[in-house]
Amino acid sequence: MPVKLIKRIIQFIILSIILFILIFFINLLIIYPWQPEQVVFIEEPEKADLIVVLDGEYYVRVDYAFKLIEQGYSDILYYPSLRYEQTRERITERLPDFGEQLRFYDGKGAESTYEEALLTKEFISTHNVKNIILVTSPYHSYRAHWIFTKVIPEAEIISAPVPFEDNWFSLDNINEDAKEIIKSEQFKFIAYYLLYGWRWY
Secondary structure: OOHHHHHHHHHHHHHHHHHHHHHHHHHHHHHOOOOHHHHOOOOOOOOOOEEEEOOOOOOHHHHHHHHHHHOOOOOEEEEOOOOOHHHHHHHHHHHHHOHHHOEEEEOOOOOOHHHHHHHHHHHHOOOOOOEEEEEOOHHHHHHHHHHHHHHOOOOEEEEOOOOHHHOOOOOOOOOHHHHHHHHHHHHHHHHHHHHHOOOOO
C-alpha cells in the first residue's frame, strides 16, 4: 500500500475521532440540565404496556404507581430493584387490592438507575412491551428518562414522576435540600453521559 494512502487513512481516522469527540461534547452542552427546572422531565401519562418504578423514597413512588394502575394506565407493574423492606411491605399491602387485575414482577436488584434500565431491557425482551410509564421522583426524572431512552430504544419511555404535591421536592420553593439534590443530579448526569452516552444498545 502506498505511503501517501496510509497517511491519508490515518489522517481520516484521526479527524473522525476528533469530530466524534467534538460532537459528543457539544451534544452534552445542549442536553445538560443547566437550570433547576431542567432536572425535572414530566410527560402526560398515557395507557402503556408496563409501569416501571425506580427504587428510592420508599413507598412514595410505589403509591403513585398504584394510583396510575387504578386509573387504568397499565395492568403490569415492574420493580427492577426492590432493595428496601419498607417498599416491599408497601407493595405486599397493596397487591391484594387489585387481585388478578394486576401482574407484578420484581427484578434481580440493581445498584443504580443504569442497572435498573438494563434489567428492564432484559425484562421486556421476554414480554410484548412497546411503551413504558417510568415512575420516579421529580428531581430524578430527567436523568432517568435519558438513560432509559438510551438503553431501551426499542420502547417508548413516558416520564411520569410523582407529582410535586405528593413529593417533598418543589421548584417553587428550592430549599437547601433541593439545591443539594439538584447539584447531585447535574453531576450524575455528566457522569452518566460520559460513561454511557457513547454506547450502542
